[in-house]
Amino acid sequence: MLNKSKDNFVVPKGTPQFSSKKKEDFVIVEIYLAKSQGFCAGVASAVDVVENALNKYGAPLYVFHEIVHNTYVVDGFRQRGVVFVEDMDEVPSGERVIFSAHGVPPKVIEKAKQRNLNVVDATCPLVTKVHNEAVKFSSHQFETVLIGHRGHQELIGTAGYVDPNLLHIVETEDDIDQLTIDPNIEVAYITQTTLSVDETKMMIEKLKRKFPRLQAPPRSDLCYATTNRQNSVKELAQICDLIIICGSPNSSNSNRLRETGEKAGCPSTIIDQAQELGMNLLKGKTKIGISSGASVPRVIVDELINRIRQEYRNVVVHEYENPEKNIVFALPDI
Ligand code: SF4
Known part of the structure; x- marks a missing residue:
């Protein structure tokens, strides 16, 4: 049963009435958080490696390539003295260097040896x-x-x-x-x-x-985090009228999440930081799905929810237990 406000805006029965005349005050926005999202075990482990090495050895600390593809994470480490390099020649001889979660080709390992670097390998298993x-x-x-x-x-x-x-x-x-x-x-x-x-x-x-004699890997190379996050976005697409993916432009898995939402028939957008969201995108949307790539810290999602709360008074957040909470990778020695 629905009530109609004086300007014909539909208000569900029982919704509190406010003195403000903004239509947004009467809208109930439901936010659905994807079941699987955010840091995967490989990213959590790589971030911990840098954190622990910073605590143990201090700055400067050299990391080959961005440790994970996320602006917030990388900028945070940069401010604390982590130097991200794209060539081993940028690391002073004898220094410590961490390989990112994405892995490196053998020639990079060889060059690190030649330069007498102390290697910590944070490549995801x-x-x-x-x-x-x-x-x-x-x-x-x-x-x-x-x-x-x-x-x-x-x-x-x-x-x-x-x-x-x-x-x-x-x-x-x-x-x-x-x-x-x-x-x-x-x-x-x-x-x-x-x-x-x-x-x-x-x-x-x-x-x-x-190629009829095609040889496959024993198990799919697509990792559990990729599969779970895409499946969760497909679920969101069934119930939401907009999906927002948190993820950096260079994050492969985050971009695939946006595409997954679109292909499942739900308008989907990707943002690196909460303030990037154009609020006009939310106009007329009452069920908003939020997910985040495997390299995205939870704080970005929380900031996005807060930003939506600033625009709409009645926001209900639906959150589910993380099915991956027990997946943890061992840290390499640092
Ligand atoms: S996305 Fe998959 S492969 Fe990449 S770091 Fe995470 S668990 Fe490892």
């Missing part, structure tokens, strides 16, 4: 698993198709473990059409861990059709 598969496939001399985004740090790292003479990087189904490998030989594939689950499935099916 699920990325290392893909590196090991790459080495195994190359040891069998399998032509290896690596599915992923060219230029992404994880792909650069993984590509380094495939024999360069056997490596074929594909980003799209069109790239598979362009492959000129003999279809009668054994061909292997591996993938980046943070791709779209649905697109990757279609690409693998296409590879199977093209």
Whole structure:
């Protein structure tokens, strides 16, 4: 049963009436937080490694590449004296250097050794698993198709473990059409861990059709965090009329979440910081889904909720127990 206010704005029965004449005062906005979101075990571990190393050794502390792809995390560490480098030559000889969660190619490890650097490897174990598969496939001399985004740090790292003479990087189904490998030989594939689950499935099916003797990794290379977060966004798309993804522009898994929401039929947007959200996007929306990428700290989501609360008086937040709360990776020695 609905009441109608004097300017015909629909108000659910029982909603408190306020003296303000703003329509926003009568709107009930429901926020649904994705079940799986935010820091995955690999990111939490990499962030802890930098935190612990900073506490133990102080600044400056060198990290190869952004430890995780998140502006808030990286800027926070930078302000505390962490120096993010893209080349080992930028690290003074004999200093300590941390490898990011995305992993590095063998030539970076070799260069660190040559420069007598003290290496702490914060590569996610699920990325290392893909590196090991790459080495195994190359040891069998399998032509290896690596599915992923060219230029992404994880792909650069993984590509380094495939024999360069056997490596074929594909980003799209069109790239598979362009492959000129003999279809009668054994061909292997591996993938980046943070791709779209649905697109990757279609690409693998296409590879199977093209290469009947296709060799797969023992288990999917798409990690649990990628799969769970995309499934949770699909659930949000069923009940929400807008999905907001918190994530930085260079975060692969965060961008895939926005695409997942769109493909599931719900308008979806991505923001790096809460203040980036254009409030006009919320106009007419009463069920808002919020998720965040695997590299996004909870504080960004909380700031976003507060920003929505500033605009609407009646905000109800639905939150669920984190199904990943018991997944933890061991920290490397520092
Ligand atoms: S997104 Fe997956 S592969 Fe990447 S750090 Fe997290 S758990 Fe590891």
